[in-house]
Structure formats: C-alpha cells, structure tokens
Amino acid sequence: EAQVTQNPRYLITVTGKKLTVTCSQNMNHEYMSWYRQDPGLGLRQIYYSMNVEVTDKGDVPEGYKVSRKEKRNFPLILESPSPNQTSLYFCASRRSQHGQGSHEQYFGPGTRLTVT
Amino acid sequence: EDKVVQSPLSLVVHEGDTVTLNCSYEVTNFRSLLWYKQEKKAPTFLFMLTSSGIEKKSGRLSSILDKKELFSILNITATQTGDSAVYLCAPSWGYQKVTFGTGTKLQVIP
Numbered sequence: 488e489a490q491v492t493q494n495p496r497y498l499i500t501v502t503g504k505k506l507t508v509t510c511s512q513n514m515n516h517e518y519m520s521w522y523r524q525d526p527g528l529g530l531r532q533i534y535y536s537m538n539v540e541v542t543d544k545g546d547v548p549e550g551y552k553v554s555r556k557e558k559r560n561f562p563l564i565l566e567s568p569s570p571n572q573t574s575l576y577f578c579a580s581r582r583s584q585h586g587q588g589s590h591e592q593y594f595g596p597g598t599r600l601t602v603t
Numbered sequence: 604e605d606k607v608v609q610s611p612l613s614l615v616v617h618e619g620d621t622v623t624l625n626c627s628y629e630v631t632n633f634r635s636l637l638w639y640k641q642e643k644k645a646p647t648f649l650f651m652l653t654s655s656g657i658e659k660k661s662g663r664l665s666s667i668l669d670k671k672e673l674f675s676i677l678n679i680t681a682t683q684t685g686d687s688a689v690y691l692c693a694p695s696w697g698y699q700k701v702t703f704g705t706g707t708k709l710q711v712i713p
Contacts, residue, residue, distance in 0.1 A: 520701070529705035530646070530691065537699065545700065577645055591637065592701070594645035 489514045491595035493578050499601045500568055508563045508598050510578030517583035519561040520545070520592070521553065523574040530577065536561055537583060568602040575599050605630040609692055609704035616711055620682050624707045626692035627674040636675050638666055639691040641706070646691055649677070682711045 491512045500506055512519065520535040522545075532545030536555040550572055552564040561580075565572060576599075579592040606629045616622055628636070635653045639646035650659045652668035652675060659666050663682075668675045679686055689706040696702070 518699075522703075527705065530693075530703035532701060535699055543699065546702075591648045591651060594647075597645055 489593070491578055491580055491593050493576075493595040493598050495598060496596060497599050499603065501603055502569055503567050506565050506568060506600075508565075508576060508578075508600070510561045510563065510595060511559050512561075512578075512580040512593070513559065514580060514582075514593065515558065516580035516593075517558070519555070519578065519580045521551070521561070521563050522577045522579065523547065523572075524577060524597075525574050533563070533576075568600075570602050573600060573602050605694075605696070605700075605702045607692060607694060607702050607704035609690075609707050611707060612705070613708035613710070616682055616709070618683055618711055618713055620711075621678065621680045622682060622709060624677040624679075624690050624692075624709070625674065626676070626704055628692075628694040628702075628704075629673060630694045630696045630702060632696045633670070634695045636668055637693045637695065637701070638675070638677050639693065641689045641691055642687075649690075679709075682709075684711050684713060687711045 494509045517538045521533040522530045524530045531547045533551050534553040536542045542553050575597050577597050578595040581592045608627045610625045637651050638649040650666045655670040663680045666677045687710050689708045691706045693701050693703045
C-alpha cells in the first residue's frame, strides 16, 4: 500500500530536549515536505526536499532541521524544542516531474507534538 | 508576498444544499491550484487545476479555476453529512513551494 508514515504520532516533551520525528514514504517520490498546522494559521511549510541531499527552507524553518540522506526518509529534527513549537506536524511527498497529478501531495497521518 | 484567502471561513448548511467555496490567491510563478479535504486527520487530495475555465468534476464535487482573476471555486451539490470537513486550497508555485489557505470549515447538518 502506497503511504507516508510518521512516528511518533503523539509526543509530549519538555523544553530543550532534542527530538526527531521520522517520515518515510514507499512511493519512490523525489519531493518531500514538512508542514505544521496551527489553529487559524492553516498549514505552513517548514522545509522541503527536492531529492536526496537537496533541502530548502519553507515559510517557517526557524527552530527546525531536516536531512535527506535516503530517498524514502525525511526526518524533522527539533534541536531545542520550545512551547511555540507545539503543533500538529504533517509530512508529505509527491513526484517531482511535471505532468498530470505531479503536484498531488500524499500526506502522512500527522504527529501531534506538545512542548511543555 | 504570496497570499491565499479562502471564504467563507465557515458555514453550516442542511443536507441537500449546494455550497460554493471560494479561494483567491496572489502567488508568483503560479503553476497549479490544488483542493484538499481535511477531516480529523491528514488532508486528502480532491482536484488539481492548471488551466482556466476547465471544470474538474468528481461526483457531486466540481471545481474551476480563473487564472486571470486569480481565484478558484469548489462546488458541492446535494451535500451530505460526510462532506463535513475543512476544505483547503493550495496554489503551488515553481515546483517546490505550496501555500495553503486557512481553509473553509463546512458543517452539514441532517
């Protein structure tokens, strides 16, 4: 089954304790992206990756890091989480080639993070 | 600055009603506009629109894009309670960035 998986699905942590949220896709997609979703603000892009070893900042990258060492995985790293990073996080992937359906993003199930 | 505005922010309708959701955008290097439906989980894809004036249809849902006036509409006819969700529009620009609107929350009551 084609899917994007994220782990963990729920996480409560304390300020300053480094954490990683994993994301993996089995569709051989080149493009992967991380979003956070907050009430009233919608989905905002954190980082994206066009392919292995190619990453770039989205609209709200501060406080986050990513890496893309393998095509299928795109972990999100919070080196020193703060309460304002409490949010619902989504990973997504899609093909990079232009064409029919090329911009459809497949979303993971989401990770609800609470930083106290 | 790229901007996406969806309206209305929320609406409540009765089953069987027809609704029209609006999305206006200002993005540079526009490529396409996508509509998503989000229930209490991840967004799911509805439509991708790239050309003006060509209506996309899927059952009771349809959507059209006006690239000159920079807006899109999503129509839902004969609404059902299962249509209750937040509907998101997302213009994409370049091949990398996608800007989501804050969504329209639709509630369909029996």
